[in-house]
Amino acid sequence: MGGRHVINNQTPEWLPTADGASPWSQARVIIAGLGVAGFAAADGLLEFGAQVTVLDDAENQQVRDRATLLETLGAEVRLGPGSTATLPEPAHLVITTGFPPHAPLLVQAATRDVPIWSEVELAWRLSRPNKIVPWIGITGTNGKTSTTLMLEAMLAAAGLRTAAVGNIGRPIMEIVLDPEPYDVLAVELSSHQLHWSNSLSLHSAAVLNLQPDHLEWHGSADNYRDAKAEIYQRVQASCVYNVEDPATEQMVVDAEVIEGARAIGFTLGIPDRSMVGVVDDLLVDRAFIPQRADSALELAKVADVSPAAPHNVANALAAAALARSFGVPATAVRDGLRNVRLGPHKIETVAVLGGVTYVDDSKATNPHAADAALSAFDSVVWVAGGQAKGTTFDELIIKHADRLRGAVLLGVDAEVIAGALARHAPQVPVIRVDSTETRAMAQAVTAAASLAKPGDAVLLAPGCASRDMYTDYAARGEAFAAAVAELPGA
Known part of the structure; x- marks a missing residue:
């Protein structure tokens, strides 16, 4: 491609x-930011000969x-x-x-009028024309990482050379520069990355769900939705949507896709044609089989999904639909689900003490994610709080009030959750931890243990981001596990 020198x-x-x-x-x-992705972007552009200036506060x-x-360099x-x-x-x-x-x-x-791209957009463009690899993209308010890891495991079980990249694992620019050949990439994409991407044309893509999040970044729920919807633009094969979340289907309806691309639903119920879903205890496919009008193909058992909480079964179905869209056989879907190891801090049991199960779901950084975690247990002492990012907790409290044994709140926006509890679950005991020091989590865990009874779960599902007190959600989860380890009997 030619061009003239511009000053x-x-x-x-x-x-x-x-x-x-x-x-x-x-x-x-x-390049704005010198984190892992910023470094990869700078490294890649230097290799392609650009003049690069990197800025970081x-x-x-x-x-x-x-x-x-x-x-x-x-x-x-x-x-x-x-x-x-x-x-x-x-x-x-x-x-x-x-x-x-x-x-x-x-x-x-x-x-x-200076163009602004994400590192993802840069990687997509620089991979053309010499290192074109199909991308299968995943976004959504919650479940992105779990679904991406499931998809990667399914693709690998089919014998394909693949990697989980993007908002998880390695920046995509590293793949562009890597001499290793790949057959297909499982790409987790955040709303931030999609907002600054305008030419992606993925093989297939899924929006897992849509709930208010990152409103302080996007400015409005509509802007957040529009960023997520960008993943479906120019899709080549399959747009996978959540049947139980109509907003995701509407995104597919509104998208300008490559002619021939299909809409594929996933559901926890019995699937209609062009869907994957659940029949009895089986995950089944009515989308990628010739006889889909009157039959379904078994992909795996619900028991092959771990944990088999409803939200995670939905993640597995979305991953299965994306894998099947790339031609992965049913046996590889099953084997991938059996082999996958999801990352830490996602409904992770860290200890069982005195009949009380202590669970780290620090990755629940918004109310929708906390909803999935709370739904997995019958009686909960809830440890929550942090940066609410402009979200509210009223609907969450109304839904789960009956399962809350108590709540322990910490972090900069604890009062947002405390207010919702006071309005909708005044019977639930609430303990506030006002400290923002290192020992705050230890205080929170001790307080939660004092409220819990045998059979309860003490659940860290903050519903908030972590950077008011911690470097990231992983550090918060590690602080929780360390605090549990200090409890009597641990």
Whole structure:
């Protein structure tokens, strides 16, 4: 692809349709953020010959180490407070690794008509035309990681060379640069990544569910929905939707797909034609078999899904639909479900003490995820709180009030949950942990243990993000497990 050299801040004429064959040496690219994805994006662009400037307000040792390596490779790096406040001149393209649209750098880029891409969008483009690998994409408010890992296991069980990438595991840019050949990628995509992606054309894609989340980032529930819906645009084979969540089906209806792409539903009930679902104790396929008008093919047993909580069975069905859309045989769906090892901090039992089960679901970072966790137990002492991200908890409390033995709340937005409990479950004992220090989780677990009775679950399902107190949800889950280990009898 040809192009002319452009100076100042005018976008090169080839950039709107740029790919790996474009004249990247003519482009000055600004990368916002030097995390794992930002480093991969910078590394990739340098290899393709671009002029790269990386900006990050952080200045910890990990970021400095990455900066040193990139500077050795020829990048300019600016670290420390205020580094992302101003867009450098010239700037032909901005790659963002999670910055919201209202971030000053991105507002300036939009004002100057400088294109903004996600690292995912960059990887998609740079993989063309020399390393084209089919992507199967997964998004949704909850269940993305579990479903992506299930899909990866099914693809691998079919003998395909695959990897789980994107918002999980390795950044996709690493795959583009990796000399290892792949047959297909299982790609977890967040709403943040999809918001800044505009040319993806996935083999197949699924939106697992839609509930309010990340409203402080997107600005509104409609914007959040629209970002999720981007995954269906230009899909080539199958758009997989949740039959029990009509919003996901409407996204498929509204999408501009490649001619011939099919809509495939997944349901916890008996499936209609062009769906996968459950019959008795079996996961079955009525979508990818010739005789789907009057019969179904067994894919696996519900018992092959672990844990077999309803939300996780739904995840398995979505993964199965995506795998089947790529031609994976039924036996590989079954074997993948049996072989998969889901990541920690997702309905993970950490101990059983005195008849009380202590469960880490720190990955429940919004009310919808907490709903799935609460639904898995009959009697719960709920440990919750953190950053609510603009969400509310009224519907959640109304649904689960009868199963709450008690609640222990901590974090910056604990009062949001406390208010919902007071309105809809005033009979539930509530203990507030006001400390934000390291020992806060130990205090919360001790308080929860004092409320629990044999047969109960003490469940960490915060319904909130973690960064008010922890580096991430994993650190929060580890603090919970460590606190449980300190309890008497542990």
